Amino acid sequence: MPAKRLSTREMLERLVSFDTTSRNSNLELIAFVETYLSAHGVSCRLIANEDDTKANLFATIGPADRAGGIVLSGHTDVVPVDGQDWTSDPFAVVEREGRLVGRGTSDMKGFIASALAHVPEFLARGPQIPVHLALSYDEEVGCLGVRPMIDAVIRTLPKPQVVIVGEPSSMKVVNAHKGIQSYVTKVTGLEFHSSQTHQGVSAIQYAAELITFLMKLADEMRERGDATGRFRPPYTTISVGTIKGGSAVNIIPRSCTFGWECRPLPDLDPEEIITRFTAFAEREVLPRMRAIYPQAGIETSVRARSPGLAPEEGSPAETLVMKLAQCNSAEAVSYNTEAGLFQLADIPTVVCGPGSIDQAHKPDEFIELSQLAECDRFMMRLAEFAGGA
Template identity: 75%
Template sequence: MPAPQHFTPREMIEKLVSFDTTSHLSNLELIAFVESYLESHGVFSRRVMNEEGTKANLFATLGDEMQAGGIVLSGHTDVVPVEGQDWSSDPFNVVERDGKLFGRGTSDMKSFIALALACVPAFLKDGPKVPVHFALSYDEEVGCLGVRPMIESIIRDLPRPQVVIVGEPSSMKVVNAHKGIQSYQTTVTGLEFHSSQTHLGVSAIQHAAELISFLMTLAEEMRERGDASGRFSPPYTTINVGTIKGGTALNIIPKSCSFLWEYRCLPDADPAEIVTRFNAYAEEDVLPRMRAVFPGAKIETVTRAQSPGLAALEGDPGETLVMKLAQCNSAEAVSYNTEAGLFQLADIPTVVCGPGDIAQAHKPDEFVELSQIAECETFMRRLADYVSGRSV
């Protein structure tokens, strides 16, 4: 067995950020590094590969893997692109300025993974009486894709964990509720014609605009319904149209138009309502009028990503433990989406708690404050005390 490797939290953050794991690239170099590091401490890891063999989840256990009531430390290894962003420094080389560490993934969310890994010697020091599981995923940023087969493996092969801690940036506050996300691409196909003959053509852009207008009507309805819990900001299900493409020239009735849209629904809302109503409007109202002119007209909507919300489980023992570790008196609700809802869907209690501010995620010059790193390190030390049988 190789000699145990030791990294300070800062060194581990620098190491993980140095791997360019943008979602369209492989994460296998980072995974191999983590495997080697854990192996040096006598910890076995197992990969859950994607179908192409280009990416992997990594699952590892410190302590007895078959003991019930373990603590899962979960994080995604992929990051969003840096192309087109104006960075002040190399995004894959951590730079410290003004009490902050700058680099892609410092906030979202390699710092949490790094701090958990740096704390492995502390978790193992007295032989953990409660197992600590590491669950590192791929492709969270493109629809929470990678974690799904890993969750299936956990519930199939292992005793139920006590709680999953998803270390997304929450400013080290405990989050027990967040919105779900559904995203789609709609493509409208009409009939090209000279723009002077609008009665003979079918404008894909015009009818796409009707569909988008309908979505905005639904958005206003969702706003009026509001949020009965009063916990979310904004306090309602939101709908957004992100991109639209269509048309060839000003004097040609456009044949094709496509747009990307999403909604982020409250965790107690029916996640299928909006797309069901949208499809009904498209099929029963818009499409018949298009086909009255051109029978070959089409409206096609395909799912891009779906990830459930996280619902509060007030009084859950796992949540209570994390509240104690974070020294929080109350839990928060947030509007961004994480992998936590998928763990909860598998009947595993889950909360979100990690260093950094979500406001810094996905932006140029992404950063995490050193004070957040220190707070998370203290959190991990308390967790090490807990799994070793010492009081929190």
């Protein structure tokens, strides 16, 4: 019996039905994809996380021992829907006015659906160039899953020619994006009656000094700007997203914790901001805290770090994907993807995928049917290219 074919829409409906929010396992989705590929004679390799609750999937269509392959990369996890005002079940695709609504339709199960739906087309053309499928976990919480997949599989392959990361770019070719570094800083002071401010150490007040320093750094980065003029906003950004501290207005607070991030331009020294922040905390703030309470502390831990994508104009990736996407130029974006990690593995990489980043992470996330159709045409051109046409 021939293996069942699924259209891109049917495949997307199946993928969205799996709640792969990053806090959950993605194994049911991975098992579905593995079964689907196996039915078409394509074997898979799974790379699990440490507790076997999640897995990456890597599969090759065509001659696995040949260099010059093309990697189609996508993450299987999605962001939470908690607290968002959805007008339909987030994990069931609904069509409205030429759009498919559902969590992950744009970011980025639409790309994965198109790639999987075209596996029969890749096979039918007898690929002379291998097409690799690389599906990862936990991209949304720091590009965690793709790292062991790169180490375990990508670096041991005959070197691929191109990696295409299918994040939503409206099917435009992206050759540069910012990095992301996110941190949690915990300030520990000394509780005291609020009338005795000279004896207590207010964690909130010292945290405010640290946040003020970050905002001054943000102003400096804005002034430095972006020499290329390609990014929006055109500078490295720094922002504080969460803060928690204190227990009552008449108690000098013992602790305060805040979460912050920076999104550096690709050419910024990735250590500059955290190095300057740490130096300010240790040299300017902490001594004054410990003059009152020697056990006071400031601790900053890394939540996530992922590199930017530096432009490689005229690279094999840019040249091929511009041809497949029928684009004449490449763009830069401010969001982060797994592309920078592939680039660190010395593989030319670009971003190109259906849907708009403007819809990602929002209630009633959607992808235009026209975007899926454009991605399908892209995949057909790729199938012809891999088959030697």
